Ligand code: GLC
């Protein structure tokens with residue numbers, strides 16, 4: 260039996276907080292306007308000692324033509340020169356481990372770049388030994404694509420190859436051909452990629468569009484989206500179909516059972532983690548990615564908070580749905596932002612962003628934070644001539660582009676917000692608010708979002724009830740407030756969140772008094788009466804219940 264099995268101690272990825280770095284935008288050490296690995300190394304102390312996160316997830320750093328900014332990989336086992344070298348990677352990994360942090364890297368299994376040698380070989384002829392590594396099909400008799408599948412990034416999912424007279428499948432841009440995971444050689448080559456990085460010492464993988472790798476083997480047409488009227492044409496054509504055949508085929512579970520076995524082998528040394536990017540909002544299907552025997556992914560990302568209409572009732576409903584489906588013993592997780600979603604502070608506003616941070620940092624489950632979220636960074640409006648994202652270029656004007664949430668990290672009030680070592684224009688513009696929303700200023704300001712995050716993380720880390728205790732919703736009369744209890748080892752906490760811009764009072768069944776441990780508002784009273792707990796506009800507070808003897 261492995262050491263961690265049966266042990267009560269939660270594993271590092273259960274207890275800790277994951278911080279996502281979008282490497283192009285974190286810190287540019289050599290002044291070319293693009294973030295890089297030595298830049299991340301320079302800022303590890305910020306992550307370890309100031310924000311105090313536990314693990315870092317790096318979006319792709321591998322050689323890539325950068326059509327999709329690294330999610331189009333042309334070599335899985337090297338580093339793109341724009342980010343540095345394999346040596347820089349090793350130095351970074353050592354730096355991460357020396358500080359007691361963990362490093363999770365991105366694994367992109369669904370597709371390669373069209374510049375990957377595998378694809379170049381595959382497209383060279385119909386008889387190529389790698390032809391079947393990708394998904395090639397003849398046209399229909401009338402010359403049109405083999406089925407009606409669409410690319411998420413606009414247009415058909417099929418690209419015609421004149422030279423060999425067939426179409427290939429690409430779920431994303433045409434420069435991202437989909438691999439054929441039904442071919443055992445592909446699977447084995449991709450497992451070698453996992454081994455390469457595990458041997459180098461990474462602590463786990465974030466698996467890009469993990470559920471996409473297995474499609475209907477018969478490549479049947481998708482039916483129309485039943486939510487739309489017959490003649491309704493959605494602005495983003497992708498919405499016109501019900502995507503039942505182009506991803507999420509049940510065969511995907513077998514692959515992740517094998518991935519899990521591989522990680523478990525390495526786990527004898529120290530536990531490694533697999534986190535799947537799974538956009539699935541049907542809870543029973545979502546939870547199936549943990550595996551019936553909890554033998555698949557350690558966690559499918561839970562993206563429900565990214566799309567929720569921000570209200571106490573809707574957020575509570577999500578948490579309760581998650582708590583309900585993970586009863587099988589799975590470990591929950593919550594995501595507030597990432598490189599594909601408009602920033603938290605732009606979605607819910609600056610004041611509620613603080614409430615949201617308090618929420619995920621006090622729920623049961625692993626929180627993932629997106630770089631800059633701890634500062635309250637917002638989306639940046641990108642003028643058309645500066646647009647970088649292929650999604651925005653292909654499907655313009657619908658607000659689908661992802662550049663706004665990918666702008667440079669705001670380190671200080673100096674030139675380029677301290678992102679770049681020189682004053683060269685960064686690859687995306689710096690936000691206008693960088694003079695006030697930046698690390699240096701916020702570290703000195705006890706009312707800053709960074710300070711709030713630091714206080715919440717300190718409390719979470721030192722409090723078993725908050726990182727690993729039980730969760731229980733508490734009924735309150737006030738519809739704009741969401742209140743819950745976290746408890747372990749005789750310590751009991753109440754988290755009360757006011758989702759409105761009005762003062763509210765909640766009466767809690769907890770009798771007696773409590774002590775405010777953290778509030779989103781600085782000047783909060785230490786002692787409070789839980790029978791009449793007053794919350795200021797947009798206030799959240801974590802209260803430790805004093806008379807734990809009165810527990811029901
Ligand atoms: C995932 C990534 C996204 C990328 C896409 C294609 O959704 O998060 O950034 O464009 O996969 O790889």
Ligand code: CA
Pocket residue numbers: 287288289290291292293294295341
């Ligand atoms: Ca650089």
